[in-house]
Amino acid sequence: MTREEIIEKTIETLTDEFDVNEEEIVEDAPIYQTLHLDSLSLVDLVAVVQYTFKVKIPAEDLPNVKTFGNLYDYIESHMA
Amino acid sequence: MNRVVITGMGIWSCLGQTLDDVRDALYQGKSGIIFSQERKDAGFRSALCADVPAVEIKKLLARNVRQFMPEEAQYAYVATLQALENAKIDQDFLDAHEVGIIYGNDSVAESTMIALDKFREFKDTAACGSGAIFQSMNSTVTMNLACLFKLRGINLTSSAACASSSLAIGNAYLLIKEGLQDCVICGGAQEANMYCVASFDGIQAFSTREDEPTKACRPFDRDRDGLVPGGGAATLILESYEHAVKRGAPIIAEIVGWGFSGNGDHISTPNVAGPARSLELALKNGGIDPRMIGYVNAHATSTHAGDGREAMAIAQCFGDYQVPVTSTKSQTGHEMWMAGASECIYSVLMMKNGFIAGSLNFENPDEETACVNVIPQTIETGFDMFLSNSFGFGGTNSTLIVKDFKG
Numbered sequence: 001m002t003r004e005e006i007i008e009k010t011i012e013t014l015t016d017e018f019d020v021n022e023e024e025i026v027e028d029a030p031i032y033q034t035l036h037l038d039s040l041s042l043v044d045l046v047a048v049v050q051y052t053f054k055v056k057i058p059a060e061d062l063p064n065v066k067t068f069g070n071l072y073d074y075i076e077s078h079m080a
Numbered sequence: 081m082n083r084v085v086i087t088g089m090g091i092w093s094c095l096g097q098t099l100d101d102v103r104d105a106l107y108q109g110k111s112g113i114i115f116s117q118e119r120k121d122a123g124f125r126s127a128l129c130a131d132v133p134a135v136e137i138k139k140l141l142a143r144n145v146r147q148f149m150p151e152e153a154q155y156a157y158v159a160t161l162q163a164l165e166n167a168k169i170d171q172d173f174l175d176a177h178e179v180g181i182i183y184g185n186d187s188v189a190e191s192t193m194i195a196l197d198k199f200r201e202f203k204d205t206a207a208c209g210s211g212a213i214f215q216s217m218n219s220t221v222t223m224n225l226a227c228l229f230k231l232r233g234i235n236l237t238s239s240a241a242c243a244s245s246s247l248a249i250g251n252a253y254l255l256i257k258e259g260l261q262d263c264v265i266c267g268g269a270q271e272a273n274m275y276c277v278a279s280f281d282g283i284q285a286f287s288t289r290e291d292e293p294t295k296a297c298r299p300f301d302r303d304r305d306g307l308v309p310g311g312g313a314a315t316l317i318l319e320s321y322e323h324a325v326k327r328g329a330p331i332i333a334e335i336v337g338w339g340f341s342g343n344g345d346h347i348s349t350p351n352v353a354g355p356a357r358s359l360e361l362a363l364k365n366g367g368i369d370p371r372m373i374g375y376v377n378a379h380a381t382s383t384h385a386g387d388g389r390e391a392m393a394i395a396q397c398f399g400d401y402q403v404p405v406t407s408t409k410s411q412t413g414h415e416m417w418m419a420g421a422s423e424c425i426y427s428v429l430m431m432k433n434g435f436i437a438g439s440l441n442f443e444n445p446d447e448e449t450a451c452v453n454v455i456p457q458t459i460e461t462g463f464d465m466f467l468s469n470s471f472g473f474g475g476t477n478s479t480l481i482v483k484d485f486k487g
Contacts, residue, residue: 019143036144040210044147047209050202 006053006075010068013052017044027069034068055079084256085485087329088167088317089425090159094130094310094412097158099166103429105411106437109458111294112412113308119274126286128296130310130413132272145228147211150191152269152417153224155313156183160225160265163315167329169263171229180233180261182252183221183315184245184268186417189276191215221269221313233261239417241472242379243340244268245314246420250338250478252318263319270418272311280309283348287382297414298441299380299407300387300449307381310413314422331485333428336465337366343475349385350471355393358477362467363397366481370398373481374463375436377427378452379471380407381414388448390469395451402453404461410440420470424480427466431484435460 001009011025018035025034037045046057049071055078057065065071091097094112095105105112112130120127135154137146149157164170169179195212199205214220219237226235234255238248245268252264270276280286287296287306297308324331339362343354363370376394380387387407394405408426409415415422430436438457445454464484471477 017143019138038144041144041147043206043210047198047207050204050207051198056202056204 001079003072003076006072009052010072010075013048017048025068027067029068030066031068031071049075053079082257082259083321084253084318084335085321085324085331086316086333086335086428086482087319087324087331088163088169089332089428090162090166090315091312091422091425092135092155092159093312093314093422094132097133098162099429102426103433106408106426106429107433107435107458109438109440110411111440112310113293113296115290115293116274122274124274124278124281125284126281126288126290126306128287128290128293128308130272130308132311148214149224150188150215150220150271151273152185152188152271152313153221155311156221156225156267156269156315157228159267159313159315160229163265163317167317169317174229174231177263178233179231180235180255180264181222181226181231182234182236182238182248182264182266183225184238184248184417184420185218185221186239186241186244187271187276188216188218188220190271190273193275225265231265234264240476241474242414242416242419243470243472243476243478244417244420246468246470246478246480247340249316249318249335249421249424249480250340253335253338256318256320262323263317265315266318267313267315267421268418269313270311270416277309285383295441297382297410299378299382299410299439300391300445300452300454301442302444302446304382304384304387307383307409308413310415312415312418312422314418314425316421316424331487333431333485334483335480336483337362337368337481339363339365339479341477343477345475348473350389350475352389352392352396354475355390355469355471355477356396358479359393359397359467359469362479362481368465368481370403371401372465373403373467375427375430375466376403376405377423377466377468378405378407379469381409386471388446390471391449391452404436404455405452406436406439406455408437410442411437420468420478420480423468423470424482427468428482431463431466434462
C-alpha cells in the first residue's frame with residue numbers, strides 16, 4: 001500500500017468512525033483534538049487502525065503519534 | 081400508600097413508531113411479521129421475524145455517547161424521548177427532580193458477539209473497542225438512558241426473560257406506591273437482530289409457516305406452531321398521583337394491581353398453577369373482582385404448551401365470567417423483554433380509544449384454549465380496566481392491572 005493509499009483509507013475510515021469532516025484531517029492537524037479523543041475513544045483509534053491496516057499501536061508508542069502525519073508514518077513503517 | 085399513575089408512553093414497534101400509528105395498526109389488525117431472507121441464508125430453521133426499523137441514531141446523538149449504545153438501547157432512547165414528551169417532562173424537570181429508571185432487558189447478544197469476534201480475530205482485547213463493555217452488559221439500557229437523561233433516582237435493569245418489562249413496571253409501581261420514588265421511567269427493550277434469537281430458533285420454538293408470514297403467529301388457535309420473534313422498545317412514565325397533579329401532568333391511566341409468581345418447575349414448559357397465582361395475586365392486591373376486568377391482554381405467544389396453560393389459568397381465575405381475551409403478539413410477534421411494557425401500551429391505547437384489537441389468526445380453539453373467550457376480530461367496545469400477563473423462561477410470571485383515568 002502506498003502512502004497516498006494509506007492517507008485515503010485513513011481519511012475514509014476516520015471520518016465515518018469519528019464524525020469529522022474530511023477537510024479536518026490534514027497532515028499537521030493534532031489527532032486528539034481533531035477526533036475529540038478521550039481516554040475511552042483513544043482505544044477506538046487503536047482498534048480502527050488495527051482492523052483497517054492490521055497494525056497494532058502499543059500504548060508506549062501512542063505518545064509519538066501526535067498528528068495525522070505521524071499516524072501515516074507509523075502505519076507505513078509497520079505494515080507487513 | 082400512594083396511587084400510581086401513567087403519565088406518558090412512547091414506543092418503537094413493528095406496528096409503528098408513534099402512538100397514533102400503533103393505535104391505528106392495532107385497530108386495523110395489521111401484522112408486523114415478515115419473512116427474512118437474510119435469516120434463511122444464515123441458517124435459521126424459521127426465518128420469520130417482526131419488521132422493526134432501525135433508529136437513525138447518528139442524527140440524534142453524538143459519537144461520544146452513541147458509541148456505548150447497542151441496538152436495544154437506541155430503541156429505548158427514542159421510545160423514552162417520546163414518553164417524556166408525552167408526559168410533558170423536559171430536561172429542566174429531570175435536572176431539578178429525582179427521577180428513576182427501571183427497564184427490562186435480558187440480552188446483549190449482537191454487541192457481545194461483535195466485540196468478542198474482534199478479540200478472537202486479533203487476539204487483542206483492545207480490538208473490542210471502547211464501547212463494547214458498556215454495550216455488552218444486560219444493564220446497557222439503564223446505564224445509557226440514566227446518563228443521557230441525567231437521571232438521579234433508582235437505576236435498575238430487570239432481567240427476567242419475557243416477564244422482564246412487566247416486572248420493571250411492577251417494581252416501579254411498588255417503589256412509588258411505598259413513597260420511595262415520585263417518578264420512574266420504566267419499560268422494556270428487545271434487540272431485533274438475528275443473533276439474539278439464533279439459539280432460540282435452534283430449540284425449534286419458532287413457527288415455520290414461512291409461506292404465510294402474517295398468519296404464522298396465531299395465539300390460542302388450534303393450528304399454532306410456534307412463536308415469531310419481535311423487537312423494539314416501549315417506555316412508560318409512572319408517578320404518584322399527587323406528584324402528577326402537582327406538576328399538572330396529563331394522567332392517562334392508573335396501575336391498580338400487580339401480581340407475580342414463580343412456577344418452581346421446568347425451565348421452558350409452563351404450568352397452570354404458577355400463572356394462576358400471578359393473576360390471583362394481582363386481583364387480590366388491587367382488591368379487584370374479576371368481573372371488573374373488561375379485557376385480558378394475554379401473554380400467549382402462539383406455542384402449544386404456553387397458550388394452553390395460560391388459557392386454563394385465565395379460566396381458573398375468571399370462573400364463569402367470559403372476559404374478552406386477545407394476544408397482541410398475533411400482530412407483533414413476541415417482543416420478549418419488551419413485551420410486558422409494549423403490551424401495556426397496546427392495551428392502554430385500546431382502552432382509551434374504545435376497542436379491542438382482534439387476536440389475528442384465531443380460527444379454531446383446541447381442547448385447552450376453548451375455555452377462554454378469544455376475540456378474533458377488532459370490536460368497538462368500551463372497558464375501563466384491563467389485565468396484562470407476561471410469563472418467562474424459568475417460570476417467572478407477572479400480571480399488571482391498569483384502570484382508565486378519566487380525570
